[in-house]
Amino acid sequence: MAEQQAQRRSSAVFKRLIERSEQSAYIEIPFTMPEHVEEVYVRYEVEPHGVEDSKAVIDLGIRDAARVRGWSGGARKEFRIGLIKATPGYLPGPLAPGEWAVLHNAYKVPEEGCTVKVEIDYAHKTPRWLKGDLHTHSIHSDGTYSLQENAAIMESLGCDFIAMTDHNTISQNVAYPRETSILMIPGTEFTTNFGHSNFLGAIDPMDDFRVTDLSDVREIFRVARERGAKIVLNHPHCDYCPWEWDFGLDYDGVEIWNGPWTDRNGRALAWWQEQLAAGNHVVAVGGSDVHRPDRYVKHAMPCVWVWAEEKTVQGVLGGVERGHVVITYAPDGPFAQMSCGDYGIGDTVPSGQSSREVAVQLEGLLAGDVIRFYSERGMEQEISAVSDGELRLTISGEDRLFIRTEIWRYFEQADRMLMAALTNPIYFNASM
Ligand SMILES: [Zn+2]
Numbered sequence: 001m002a003e004q005q006a007q008r009r010s011s012a013v014f015k016r017l018i019e020r021s022e023q024s025a026y027i028e029i030p031f032t033m034p035e036h037v038e039e040v041y042v043r044y045e046v047e048p049h050g051v052e053d054s055k056a057v058i059d060l061g062i063r064d065a066a067r068v069r070g071w072s073g074g075a076r077k078e079f080r081i082g083l084i085k086a087t088p089g090y091l092p093g094p095l096a097p098g099e100w101a102v103l104h105n106a107y108k109v110p111e112e113g114c115t116v117k118v119e120i121d122y123a124h125k126t127p128r129w130l131k132g133d134l135h136t137h138s139i140h141s142d143g144t145y146s147l148q149e150n151a152a153i154m155e156s157l158g159c160d161f162i163a164m165t166d167h168n169t170i171s172q173n174v175a176y177p178r179e180t181s182i183l184m185i186p187g188t189e190f191t192t193n194f195g196h197s198n199f200l201g202a203i204d205p206m207d208d209f210r211v212t213d214l215s216d217v218r219e220i221f222r223v224a225r226e227r228g229a230k231i232v233l234n235h236p237h238c239d240y241c242p243w244e245w246d247f248g249l250d251y252d253g254v255e256i257w258n259g260p261w262t263d264r265n266g267r268a269l270a271w272w273q274e275q276l277a278a279g280n281h282v283v284a285v286g287g288s289d290v291h292r293p294d295r296y297v298k299h300a301m302p303c304v305w306v307w308a309e310e311k312t313v314q315g316v317l318g319g320v321e322r323g324h325v326v327i328t329y330a331p332d333g334p335f336a337q338m339s340c341g342d343y344g345i346g347d348t349v350p351s352g353q354s355s356r357e358v359a360v361q362l363e364g365l366l367a368g369d370v371i372r373f374y375s376e377r378g379m380e381q382e383i384s385a386v387s388d389g390e391l392r393l394t395i396s397g398e399d400r401l402f403i404r405t406e407i408w409r410y411f412e413q414a415d416r417m418l419m420a421a422l423t424n425p426i427y428f429n430a431s432m
């Protein structure tokens with residue numbers, strides 16, 4: 001599956017002999033932090049020399065060029081520092097390339113000395129598909145899940161990120177749990193009587209949600225953007241709370257897939273196709289809008305996959321902004337990958353590139369799945385998967401504005417074909 005795209009890793013090993021005369025001294029093991037590291041992992045072993053029962057007590061910590069970044073004394077044999085999370089006792093944050101050092105306190109050194117072996121692993125920033133849910137609720141508005149429960153469920157699903165977009169509040173954004181591998185994307189659902197939209201990536205995008213007219217909405221959008229939010233129009237063709245404000249506002253994406261695939265999603269899809277055909281590069285995203293345990297509405301259904309430079313809020317939302325997004329009905333749903341030369345989903349193939357052949361790689365198919373390709377002319381091609389597994393094919397984007405892929409599947413529960421996966425388009429500038 002696409003998520004197996006491995007993160008690039010490298011490592012370094014250092015050995016340092018510590019003499020008895022160094023007892024009580026602070027020792028540095030210098031190393032160079034490479035560029036573009038997303039997480040550093042350090043572990044150490046101490047081997048005492050001399051007689052069998054001689055003991056060494058060597059403490060552990062680390063510094064960057066500016067300051068001590070963490071200290072665990074004799075309490076830990078290993079630690080991690082990432083951009084967002086770190087082992088307790090250590091400070092997460094940027095991993096600036098350059099001069100760093102592992103720190104030791106030679107608290108107790110045997111008569112014959114000892115050897116410290118330090119191993120450092122670097123996880124490099126590697127563009128890869130990260131998956132999660134951009135639209136969920138919690139007890140901070142009308143949901144029943146605590147923030148910890150939401151995070152734990154996403155963890156159990158093997159997801160990477162979650163946005164808890166509670167209605168017109170931000171208290172969830174300042175209470176995010178830290179002891180989870182799930183990246184928390186700050187979010188709030190700007191909820192009005194004439195439509196909902198998600199503000200993603202800003203902890204505090206608005207001071208007051210109460211609006212009475214379009215100019216109020218425009219102003220709230222402007223401020224939210226100024227505070228760093230990406231804006232998604234939610235369930236725009238919903239029967240109960242459609243988007244009735246202007247579609248001409250400044251936003252980053254549209255949630256064309258909200259919860260289980262239903263007619264309202266179908267209407268949003270048709271609207272999106274019209275926008276694309278008119279030459280508007282509108283980014284399609286999805287979200288479960290889960291509030292509470294439910295038979296149909298569940299976390300990461302649909303699941304949003306983002307080709308991200310790094311597992312950070314900026315990494316994920318940067319990928320969303322560029323349209324590097326695929327939506328699947330569930331975290332283990334079928335996946336469609338498209339490329340044209342060096343360009344991928346969401347990219348625009350420039351006029352200078354002569355090849356317009358789009359390579360399509362389909363994964364996780366079930367026999368009977370129906371794959372459809374669309375351009376501004378409508379459906380270009382439809383094929384059925386004859387067996388489970390993968391399928392590779394090419395489709396021409398010659399003289400087209402874009403090509404995008406849909407995978408449809410028969411779901412017994414619904415007794416009909418439903419959307420199982422959907423890509424954003426590859427766009428083409430007119431060839432010369
Ligand atoms: Zn809503």
Ligand SMILES: [Zn+2]
Pocket residue numbers: 135136137165189289
């Ligand atoms: Zn919602």
